Amino acid sequence: MTAAVAAPKISSARLIVCYAAILGTLPYLTLKASWVTGGDLGLRDPSFVDSGLMRFANLLTGGMDVVAVVLALAFTYSWGRRIPAPLVLFPIWIGTGLLAPIVLNLPVIVADLTKPELDEMPLENWVWAVVYGGFAWQGVLLLTAFVLYARDRWWFVVTGTVRPGSIGVTGGLGIAAALGAATAHVFWSFSTGGMSARGQDVVVAVLAVLAAIALATVSRGRFWPRLVLVWTGAGAMAGSGAWALFSAFGMSASGLGHVPMLAVQVVGGVLMMTSVLRRLPHAA
Numbered sequence: 001m002t003a004a005v006a007a008p009k010i011s012s013a014r015l016i017v018c019y020a021a022i023l024g025t026l027p028y029l030t031l032k033a034s035w036v037t038g039g040d041l042g043l044r045d046p047s048f049v050d051s052g053l054m055r056f057a058n059l060l061t062g063g064m065d066v067v068a069v070v071l072a073l074a075f076t077y078s079w080g081r082r083i084p085a086p087l088v089l090f091p092i093w094i095g096t097g098l099l100a101p102i103v104l105n106l107p108v109i110v111a112d113l114t115k116p117e118l119d120e121m122p123l124e125n126w127v128w129a130v131v132y133g134g135f136a137w138q139g140v141l142l143l144t145a146f147v148l149y150a151r152d153r154w155w156f157v158v159t160g161t162v163r164p165g166s167i168g169v170t171g172g173l174g175i176a177a178a179l180g181a182a183t184a185h186v187f188w189s190f191s192t193g194g195m196s197a198r199g200q201d202v203v204v205a206v207l208a209v210l211a212a213i214a215l216a217t218v219s220r221g222r223f224w225p226r227l228v229l230v231w232t233g234a235g236a237m238a239g240s241g242a243w244a245l246f247s248a249f250g251m252s253a254s255g256l257g258h259v260p261m262l263a264v265q266v267v268g269g270v271l272m273m274t275s276v277l278r279r280l281p282h283a284a
Contacts, residue, residue, distance in 0.1 A: 018076035024137035025065045032062030048122035075149035097239025099139030101203045108199035160281025162223040171275030177268020178212040207233040230276040237269030
């Protein structure tokens with residue numbers, strides 16, 4: 001008989017990161033559960049969440065946090081290494097694109113939350129702090145869990161050398177889209193209301209430019225720092241762009257003028273990520 005092989009022991013640090021990340025989703029999930037079931041937790045105006053579109057949006061965003069919980073567990077326990085790579089990488093890539101700009105823009109968001117204009121919003125003031133604080137918490141801890149997971153599963157990306165080749169037409173078009181999107185976001189930052197929205201535009205613009213530079217120089221120097229920059233910048237382009245498109249079509253007709261550039265931004269993010277993945281080192 002063959003003796004059963006014991007599962008490798010999970011370090012205390014990884015367990016702490018995992019469950020701290022999950023803990024960070026609970027306030028947001030509680031709010032979403034209340035709103036989709038007719039509750040008024042944190043609402044000054046309950047009619048704000050009564051429409052079919054808002055119920056769909058709350059189910060969608062609540063579902064995204066459920067995915068975050070599953071990812072945190074997958075990044076920690078051994079069964080997560082058996083999940084096909086695309087099923088892990090796509091949601092955490094989009095998650096990086098949505099959460100990293102919030103983490104980087106957090107000081108501006110906090111400053112915006114002190115403004116008296118919040119008293120006129122349909123949500124209680126504390127809801128904004130819970131939502132954005134939770135996103136920042138998840139951004140730091142979920143991405144930490146992913147880095148630890150990726151280090152174990154794809155260690156050769158750090159130790160190996162970039163696969164020969166060029167970025168090709170795909171990469172070139174992605175870089176052009178990134179620079180175009182960055183220019184648009186800088187322009188929009190001068191006309192967007194609210195410091196946090198302006199800060200978000202600037203952060204996405206900077207991440208897009210850094211990703212473009214990293215992809216253009218991917219064959220020079222170490223590969224993994226450039227991969228991190230492309231991963232984050234292209235993810236910010238795709239994630240924030242897709243959410244902005246959803247908002248423009250479903251929630252705010254005033255954003256329809258941005259739709260063409262947002263579509264270019266999303267496609268550009270996908271093209272950049274596709275190009276850099278083709279240069280991944282081989283496992284030994």
